Amino acid sequence: MAPFHKFHLQLFHVSLSRILSILKPYMTRPDHVCFGDHHYCWVVYRLGPYIANYEEQALLACIVRNWCARCLATRGNLDGDALNRSREHADTLIAEFDLLDLWDEYRIVGDIIPFTNNFPRADIYSLLSLDILHQIIKGAFKDHLVEWVEKYLILKHGKKQAEKILDDIDRRIAAVTPFPGLRRFPKGCHFKQWTGDNSKALMKVYLLAIEGHVPQAVVCTFHAFLEFCYLVCKSVITESDLDLINDTLDHFHHYREVFKTTSVVFTFSLPRQHSLKHYHDLIKLFGAPNGLCSSITESKHIKAVKKPYQYAYHQPAL
Template sequence: SSAHPYDSSTYALTWCPPPGVPHCWVGYFCVQEPIWCINADADQTIRMYHDMHTGKWWWDTQKAVERATPGATIVPITISSDKTRLTQFKGKSAYPVYMTIGNLLKDIRRKPSQQGHMLLAYLPTTSLPHIKNKAARCRTVANLYHACMRKILSSIKEPGDLGVEMASGDGVVRRCHPIFAAHVGDYPEQVLVTGVKYGECPCCDVPRDELGDDHDIQYPFRDLNAAMNALNIADSFLRAQACSDQHIKPIHQPYWLDLPYANIFFSITPDILHQLYQGVVKHLISWVKTAYSQNEIDARCRRLPPGHHVRVFTKGISSLYQLTGREHADICRILLGFIIDMPLPGGASPARLVRAVRAVLDFLYLAQYPVHTEHTLALLDDALDRFHANKDIFVDLGVRDSWGIPKLHFLKHYTRLIRRLGTADNFNTEYTERLHIDLAKDAYEATNSKDEFPQMTLWLERCEKIFRHEKFIAWCLAGRPPLTSLRLVDMQPPPDRIKMTKHPSKKLVRFEALANDYGAPFFVDALARYTVSHCHPEYSNAQVDAASDFDFPFRYDLFMCPLLKLLLKHGLRSVSVYHKAKFWLGDVNFHRLSSDEFDVVHATPSQTTKRGHIVDGQFDTVLVNDGDGMYIGVAGR
């Protein structure tokens, strides 16, 4: 590809034709069954959104393709691209392009070990430094990018219109139509792909000076036909003027211009990593650090007790910089806790600031639900409304003077895009970042660092062949079982909500140790009440108190529970102790992905090591649903 009309330089593009990739996936993973809209209730009135086929785009596109060529099977193509560094000091980088299909379950696509994504190409990484004019250089880099992507995806244009025969895992041959559905990337990548100007929304027509000002105003999505008409004008001056009217750059033949059934402005997806954690949450943390005393914030961070999945920032958070998404997630777990009663400088009320922080955190965690319904999407919009209703506190405190943040504005598109393409965990750029390790960095380490891309592709090809052969051998050793369809969503909650170890952490722990070391001085009384209530559920509270009233371990009266008498008669003075319990909590609809981790509650006393060092105890605080409590919220007992 030529970089400049007056430059004869060429740049290497390493790529694989896409039609072979869907063949590979459809044949290896997919056992096709009829696809249905799944509802959350018996009356079939509450629609559920999770994988891509539950979104409206798939159904609308299926109808459009069926009108032209009946009997079609949609194969949605999802492209993701992101530049990454291969070395820390030599300055070498790679620009991988990854590809997956929506027919694969997101539980497969989110696991790199399942190879649900495949490397499609390595784009040129040049920044064209010989072009001195910055605007011309940026425009030429964009043209080079689109020229490469147009070359890569040109082979799905005809199959997308006419179809191509593909065999699924069960051996059935279908006429499949690979159709571009989504492009996953961070904000600079979204600007590059759509051609909009930096600082504007890549999806809708909101003016730059109104970003984030009013959540109630819904601007329409950009008009694809108007953008295509502007880009197709031959005269360069008129073309530039028409593109300026549409608020896009005059890119030379964007790669999505001729793809069938493609609308790039509807193909930009929500992104949990870069839009939320590395975007809105990053801004929120900086606002909080500006509004409050940083010394007090750091002191409260240091005082937090240790807990499972809770990172203790021993030096505070005010001095941290260049935080990763994981570190922002760790801060989110404690952010509301250490500011909820912190006074603002000057004696101002922190109520609105706390509400704004809580609203952002609510949106953050709701957006990560594996399954959405109209109810949860309404909760998502409500969280965003609550933030906009309270965000002016940051203006009053002098933290912000405007809200022109594209990532913050994009949150209002989440519900619409989830209804269209499925939940946000279908398109997280965290998967792309993880793929960089396997398909770029590890591949580079296998080369001699000279002319590396041919060596990297050869190494990856060999690794892929080994992986498939290992899978085939494992299938043969298992007796060649027939392929079965994976269940999309389990409507019933699994029974293993709480898991305990097979053997206790400690045996024969005396009651005195429970009171002194474990901080449970009323354990004996609680055990007595529990035993009486278990044996006599018909007893009133007064009868339970009377039957469990005794002086341990010697005196007991005739009104005591028989089981309790038996336990004390045989000298019950110790019990076995479990130091941790594992459990999981699903979303509002009881859904849990198989890849989710268990949460762990610790109850460990302080210990002294062999060298005499004292290790502090850890006793986590939990809310136990003891009867009439709801699955969500803290109401009840």
């Protein structure tokens, strides 16, 4: 890794540590705080869940990309059972191995110190939260399943015939009857720029649009995946819901094999596919994912950055 790149990464962690340093004294001794009801309480602070997409999670966990930031699953078998990462385990590896071995064997960037090391009871690996927007909506759905369907059609029918089928899929999407809660796509799903809202709206109609053009196993794959999405997006998730989430994920993993048997993909060891395995445990740890989604910060980014840019320069922000 280039020295400037290391400096850039460490600067990110040092900056976070500096920003949060005001809370550090009160992580070991109570702070007397006046609450909204005008009553005073003793408060001990600690770091909570960190909302980030995969690229930022890899940066925070100081690991090489395409590995899991939460568990020790290997790059070639992300779906295999593996123990969770921990600060103690990482510190032990860094103390015992040189930087090259850490990179080659464990895919850890050993000379970058996570910002959480400066705070008590803080473990960056356990603080990384779920992210419905980038893991499910933009990741597993848009970047994986939708693209895999297009690749399947090209492999099965050839490029020319596949384009005709994709045009028919677009026609079906455009023909969706107006209904509250459903968004219309007059030009189908070929957007100039995919947004989270586009993907969420398309998820509601895409299954019906591809039915008849793809094998039943592909339809079942989308059905299981969408069922998983609806379950994890609930505002209140019960123990029975968690069992359903596990069952639905098993069905999704079973049916998605059709993409491997048809040579559309050769591996499912992809970080955003793998992230679905952690939802059961992370929901128990942090609660319903609806409250921990990067769409919250994305919406603030639009209001705080993109809109002012558009008004100032009279050009649409990317």
